[in-house]
Amino acid sequence: MMEYCRLLRLSDSCGSSHLFPAIYSPNCRGIGRQPVIISLVFIIVISVAVPVLGHQGNSGHGRILASQTISRTCGLTLYPSLCVKMLAKFSDDVEAAAMDERDLVHISLNVTLQRFSKALCFTSAFSTLPMAPRERSAYLDCIELLDDSVDALSRSIAAVGGGIGKSPGSTASTSQDVVTWLSAAMTNQDTCSDGFDEVSGSVKDQVATQLRDLAELVSNCLAIFAAATRSDRGDFAGLPIQNRRRMLLGRESLDADEEEKGFPRWLGRRERRLLQMSVGDIQADIVVSKDGNGTCNTIAEAIKKAPENSARLTVIYVRAGRYEEDNLKVGRKKMNLMFIGDGKDKTIISGHMNYFDNITTFRTASFAATGDGFIARDMTFENWSGPGKHQAVALRVGADHAVIYRCNIIGYQDTLYVHSNRQFYRECDIYGTVDFIFGNAAVVLQNCSLYARKPMAMQKNTVTAQNRKDPNQNTGISIHACRILAASDLPPSGGFQTYLGRPWKLYSRTVYMQSYIGGHVNLRGWLEWNATFALDTLYYGEYKNYGPGAAVGQRVNWPGYRVISSAIEASKFTVAQFIFGSSWLPSTRVEFSPGLSA
Numbered sequence: 001m002m003e004y005c006r007l008l009r010l011s012d013s014c015g016s017s018h019l020f021p022a023i024y025s026p027n028c029r030g031i032g033r034q035p036v037i038i039s040l041v042f043i044i045v046i047s048v049a050v051p052v053l054g055h056q057g058n059s060g061h062g063r064i065l066a067s068q069t070i071s072r073t074c075g076l077t078l079y080p081s082l083c084v085k086m087l088a089k090f091s092d093d094v095e096a097a098a099m100d101e102r103d104l105v106h107i108s109l110n111v112t113l114q115r116f117s118k119a120l121c122f123t124s125a126f127s128t129l130p131m132a133p134r135e136r137s138a139y140l141d142c143i144e145l146l147d148d149s150v151d152a153l154s155r156s157i158a159a160v161g162g163g164i165g166k167s168p169g170s171t172a173s174t175s176q177d178v179v180t181w182l183s184a185a186m187t188n189q190d191t192c193s194d195g196f197d198e199v200s201g202s203v204k205d206q207v208a209t210q211l212r213d214l215a216e217l218v219s220n221c222l223a224i225f226a227a228a229t230r231s232d233r234g235d236f237a238g239l240p241i242q243n244r245r246r247m248l249l250g251r252e253s254l255d256a257d258e259e260e261k262g263f264p265r266w267l268g269r270r271e272r273r274l275l276q277m278s279v280g281d282i283q284a285d286i287v288v289s290k291d292g293n294g295t296c297n298t299i300a301e302a303i304k305k306a307p308e309n310s311a312r313l314t315v316i317y318v319r320a321g322r323y324e325e326d327n328l329k330v331g332r333k334k335m336n337l338m339f340i341g342d343g344k345d346k347t348i349i350s351g352h353m354n355y356f357d358n359i360t361t362f363r364t365a366s367f368a369a370t371g372d373g374f375i376a377r378d379m380t381f382e383n384w385s386g387p388g389k390h391q392a393v394a395l396r397v398g399a400d401h402a403v404i405y406r407c408n409i410i411g412y413q414d415t416l417y418v419h420s421n422r423q424f425y426r427e428c429d430i431y432g433t434v435d436f437i438f439g440n441a442a443v444v445l446q447n448c449s450l451y452a453r454k455p456m457a458m459q460k461n462t463v464t465a466q467n468r469k470d471p472n473q474n475t476g477i478s479i480h481a482c483r484i485l486a487a488s489d490l491p492p493s494g495g496f497q498t499y500l501g502r503p504w505k506l507y508s509r510t511v512y513m514q515s516y517i518g519g520h521v522n523l524r525g526w527l528e529w530n531a532t533f534a535l536d537t538l539y540y541g542e543y544k545n546y547g548p549g550a551a552v553g554q555r556v557n558w559p560g561y562r563v564i565s566s567a568i569e570a571s572k573f574t575v576a577q578f579i580f581g582s583s584w585l586p587s588t589r590v591e592f593s594p595g596l597s598a
Contacts (some may be wrong), residue, residue: 033258070088076226079220080212082220083224089111106160108221111217113154115214119210120147134359135203141191141360144191158443176580180422182218186218193211219472238537274340287316289319303328312336314337314338318347321347324459327366329365336371338376343379344378369398373399373401373404374403379408387456388456396443404423408431411432412455413455416436416437419441438504440473442482442578445480452486460498462501463504465508468505468508477501477510479510480513480514481515484515485520492518499524499525506537507537510539511543512540513573517548523551525542525556526558541561
């Protein structure tokens with residue numbers, strides 16, 4: 001192929017045309033490979049970079065070959081017509097005789113990034129229009145989520161351009177990084193749309209126009225990328241596109257004691273030490289104290305003070321006290337922040353925002369974190385709105401490589417929002433009623449206690465509501481070596497039923513492994529979302545659980561439910577395989593099992 005690219009200048013409605021030359025194609029020279037950073041200050045419409053021939057057009061035979069390659073590849077997607085339509089636009093610009101799936105990966109990612117960037121640009125222009133409170137809330141969610149998706153897509157392009165699957169110990173991105181980021185972009189789009197579900201108005205209609213086909217485009221990117229990297233990633237037996245097992249990376253860098261405890265290489269040695277040290281021995285970068293004797297008086301001040309885009313861990317020590325600050329948020333640029341409290345019964349971050357007060361579920365979180373490398377230890381996140389206020393999130397996490405250790409997460413409906421990316425929870429106590437662990441992250445909860453509380457009259461408790469929407473997303477909820485318990489306020493009898501989960505979206509995926517399940521859990525185990533919705537496409541599994549609620553003889557007989565009998569299949573939902581904790585957790589010193597318990 002020719003060693004140069006054509007950059008298309010695209011006009012936008014934000015007042016200017018932009019030429020943005022930082023998109024990478026594998027057959028181009030002189031083009032940057034760094035992720036594109038899009039902010040709301042500088043809204044950019046991204047140009048599409050595609051390899052081209054040195055002459056005008058392709059031969060007739062070349063066009064036929066290009067058409068065949070596109071048709072074959074698009075046939076693997078969920079939206080083949082849209083796929084062909086988008087890729088065919090560029091078939092004349094590519095050296096057709098040499099076109100393969102990897103070329104289509106680059107083209108599809110660039111086209112999708114362009115569309116998301118344009119959607120962000122146009123949607124931002126609606127900010128001055130009058131809106132009702134919930135409509136305004138949904139609108140602001142979409143702006144944030146579109147911005148995050150542009151970043152995720154940009155990182156994916158940079159990773160694909162820079163090479164996937166380098167040698168062990170390399171800092172290069174893996175194919176699973178790309179799948180994670182694309183999965184998050186699709187989840188963002190889904191969350192944006194969901195926020196407008198119960199809203200009406202002109203802004204909703206205009207935003208919907210900009211969002212059209214975005215989720216489908218990301219879905220096609222996932223399918224095309226999966227096809228191009230299938231041999232590198234492997235599949236689950238009988239399941240669509242899942243994580244492949246990887247060896248522990250760089251085990252030679254861990255001492256014998258760490259190996260014996262099974263610490264995988266997730267984070268650096270400093271983080272690992274900090275998660276094991278007593279609070280008094282930690283040298284914090286920022287100290288929050290309500291009495292004025294710290295660096296900051298409020299958590300909001302501490303977050304603002306923390307550096308942006310830092311590769312170094314910033315430690316924020318939050319002294320004992322009850323901190324009630326509206327909508328605390330660690331944004332995407334606040335990377336590698338670690339919050340340490342004086343104990344989960346002493347340092348309490350509390351809020352009361354809720355869906356009943358005309359804001360979206362996404363925006364109700366007492367504390368939210370989207371900056372990669374977020375860590376929280378020894379504190380409580382609480383939303384005290386109560387069951388009557390419906391959705392009210394205590395903690396929302398969309399950060400990649402997030403660790404929550406020895407924390408309380410307390411609420412009622414929608415307590416913990418595991419929104420997106422890869423997350424790990426260890427030794428946490430989580431309280432709630434309806435769907436109290438929900439979202440579409442790739443998340444493992446290990447050695448946690450999950451407490452069902454007393455819900456409102458006529459309500460049923462559901463521990464999980466997982467919303468995987470696409471079979472190529474690498475997401476799901478894995479509950480391993482945990483305890484499923486009744487809170488003290490849940491009557492032992494009296495009509496309140498508790499279920500392990502229900503399917504929020506079509507490919508919902510949740511497993512319980514080697515966990516204690518209390519007798520308060522209904523013998524059917526799982527609850528329908530709506531009649532027969534998703535019952536044949538979901539994946540719900542149970543493996544070697546125990547306790548009075550663990551008997552599987554009377555469980556649901558849905559096509560997608562399975563009693564897992566194979567350790568090989570169950571292992572695919574462990575820390576080492578499901579979230580690749582072997583490559584990013586060790587520095588936390590969170591004492592966890594990378595595989596199944598003995």
